[in-house]
Amino acid sequence: MRLAFMGSPDFAVPALEALHAAGHEIAAVYCQPPKPAHRGRRETTCPVHRAAEALALPVRTPARLRGNAAECAAFAALGLDAAVVAAYGLILPAPMLAAPRRGCLNIHASLLPRWRGAAPIQAAILAGDDRTGVTIMRMDEGLDTGPMLLAEAVPIGPETTATALHDRLAALGARLILRALAEDPPAVPQPTEGVTYAPKLTREDGRIDWTRDASAIDRQVRALNPWPGTFCRHGDETLKVLEAAPLAERTGAPPGTVLDREGRVACGAGTALRLLRLQRPGRAAQEIGAFLRGYPLVPGDRLA
Template sequence: MKLVFCGTPEFAVPTLEALIAAGHEIALVVSQPDRPVGRKQVMTAPPVKQTALKHGLTVTQPEKIKNNVEFRERLEEIRPDAIVVVAYGRIIPAWMLALPRLGCINLHGSLLPKYRGAAPIQWAVANGETETGNTTMLLEEGLDTGPMLLQQVIPIGPEQTAAEMFPILAEKGAPLVLDTLAGLADGTIVPEAQNHALATLAPILTREDGRMDFAARKASELFNRWRGFQPWPGAFALLEGKKLIVHRMMQVDGTAAVVPGFTPGEVRIDGQRMLVGCASGSALEFLEVQPEGRNRMSAADFLRGNPAAVGTRLE
């Protein structure tokens, strides 16, 4: 088929590679503009652009697409059979949705209609789901509301983080897109409307999502949110008004019985273990932390350097 591919981050690269390997004609790759990265703010091409150029493909990076006359004329001239969209990061306008004969096909990292939105993988992990997956669908003007084409279920391990799930979903999603294109072309796939009553949202993450609320959430909930919010916004709390980032943690069983009167947010020590009380008598053990303005360190090293932290309360 003649295709236009729209994608930006690493998550989209396996699908682009698979489409190329399958022999499809990628007439144009559309990606977001280069952005400054790192402390030195070096202008860096997104992973999809880097991959496309490696394969000698034509790339365009429009800042806006909705009312971009030049971009529209270019796509109309190509007349693609389908437009494949994977984590592009832009809303696809109506004129673009109507352009290809097979439609605009999107790979979404959740089992729709659950987790519609910008961060489906992160929220599935953060909410303690034991499985997630990929869905291919036909894009329409609503947010991830289009008819579903194919789905695949992928388990989430009890210790797995969102950062670990991203490459798994990306790799497994690539052949799903190939199967979707083939099924649409030969008529074996019938689009299925989503049950909108079952929809849940996965909104874009904010820094505040990483803040740990020990009074409102049990240890299991805080642990799942830490897993889901890797690599960003992570998990943090305030200790005497200063930020304490928690890089590694684990749940502790039976702590309420071992430590009477353990209140939410309270820091206790058990040998060299740093324990923190959570809601409903539960507790977490912090394994690796980073005090504000300092490097990462083990919780044991932190306690040795900050003995006054024991008995204080994290907020």
């Protein structure tokens, strides 16, 4: 089948590689333009760009598509059977959505209509959902509103991290898009009930509010690492909280109070959380024991 692939981050790479390995003809790969990154702010290509180059596939990196008549015309001229879209990062205008014979098929990392939007993996963990999954949908002009072709669920356990869930859903998305192209299942409209949205994350989403209960803070830590990361303040220093665990015991201490020299901290509603791995600015991440041997975090201190 003659395809275009449109994606940018690591999540999209397994699908691109699976489509190529399955023998589909990939006429063009679209991804975000190179951006300054790392020390020296040198131009850096995205993961899909690098994967496409490794497969010797042609890459296009338009900065915008809306109002870009030349790019829309070039896309239509590819004569596509379908376009596969996975976390591309640009909104496709109507002429591009209509150009492929079987439309533009999106690999979305949730069980639609729950968690439409930019950060569905993190949103599912933050909300305490016990499952999520991947939906293959035919795109329309709305935000993740198109009809569904296939969906498959995966469980979210009490220790599931965003990193682990990301990798599992990326592999599942690669498998499901191959099925969708091979089987051409009928499109089913999304339910009108149960619609939720997962907005784009910001750094401020990672700030820990110790007045929340320990389970909510634990979900925040698991959902938002590695980015934007969860953090708190101790005096003038910002501490990254990379791993934590809610505790069964109750406490009457004010939220944010350090309870002992083992990393236990009071949270809201009388709950407590144990810090397991922390990082200071410019330092390596450390397990709590090693961290406390070199950092003055003592019982009675308050984290903010």
